[in-house]
Amino acid sequence: MPKKHQGQTVAIDVDLAGDILRVAVSGLPKLVSRNAASALLELRSDHEQFRGFLNLPPNGNHLINSCLLYPPFEQCTDGALFLASQFAYAPYAGTALMAAATIIASAKRQALAKDQQVVALETANGVMEVQVTRTDSVMTHAKWFTVKPKLLINNQILNLPLSGNIPVSLVDAGLPYLVVDADYLGISLSERQKLTNAAIELSGAASKQFPMSNFGIGGSYGKYLVMFSSKSGKNHIKTVWASEKGELANSAGGTGALSVVVACEGNGSLSPGRSVTIEAPGGIFECQVVGQFATVSAEVRIVARHSFPSFYYANP
Structure with missing residues (x-):
């Protein structure tokens, strides 16, 4: 009892x-x-x-x-x-x-x-x-001093029933993230309802197409969290964090911010080793990945x- x-x-x-x-x-x-x-x-x-x-x-x-x-x-x-x-x-x-x-x-x-x-x-x-x-x-x-998150899948195609084939990256930063360029979806980071709907679809599809069990990750999270990104400068990326249920956050979170950096360095849209500004609706993180180590400051x-x-x- x-x-x-x-x-x-x-x-x-x-x-x-x-x-x-x-x-x-x-x-x-x-x-x-x-x-x-x-x-x-x-x-x-x-x-x-x-x-x-x-x-x-x-x-x-x-x-x-x-x-x-x-x-x-x-x-x-x-x-x-x-x-x-x-x-x-x-x-x-x-x-x-x-x-x-x-x-x-x-x-x-x-x-x-x-x-x-x-x-x-x-x-x-x-x-x-x-x-x-x-x-x-x-x-x-x-x-925060930490290790570089693991890039599990780099810019591979995710098959979405409603949105078509979209390139995504999957990152293990202690939490499981799917990182996607919002421009590929034709969505602005200010369109909150569209981001909510997309997050639910992306997380559900990725969890089926790329099961976490294949990578030995997941823990208490059954589906991927989603980081929407849009590059706004050479070393400046705007983001929105979303749960698998489509809930949107004001912050990118430390692990979410680093996941975006690792994914963008993996697909070549960021040069490795640079200090990067990760901007979310509520605030900014400064991130840097050097070798196998990373920092996040705010x-x-x-x-x-x-x-x-x-x-x-x-x-x-």
């Missing part, structure tokens, strides 16, 4: 490139796991209601994505992070890492001798690092602090 939990949950909101990342820092589900990989499985099996408690009304809304920041399991890190998005618990997201690092650095700002600090966070996929920059006493920028701003009376049920 599910067990009732009551208490107080403290969460801090960070504005980052069009996203509001809600970082829950206390009053979190109690875990018996002693490492991040096991803890993620425990959250998925026992604490689904807590994810909804953070993201859904009355505490959240459709623009909120949350993450959980736990004390570190390992002594050499600053904390353990888990994404608790609108869609699922996941190992991480680039924006969640950057938001959590901003909060950790802000809490330490009085003790910092330098204007930059590197924060190490444990995830179910290993330890990841974010560099946070301070201007005066305020944290203003965050840069402006950050702590905008709110909440204390929610928590009431939810968890599996025993």
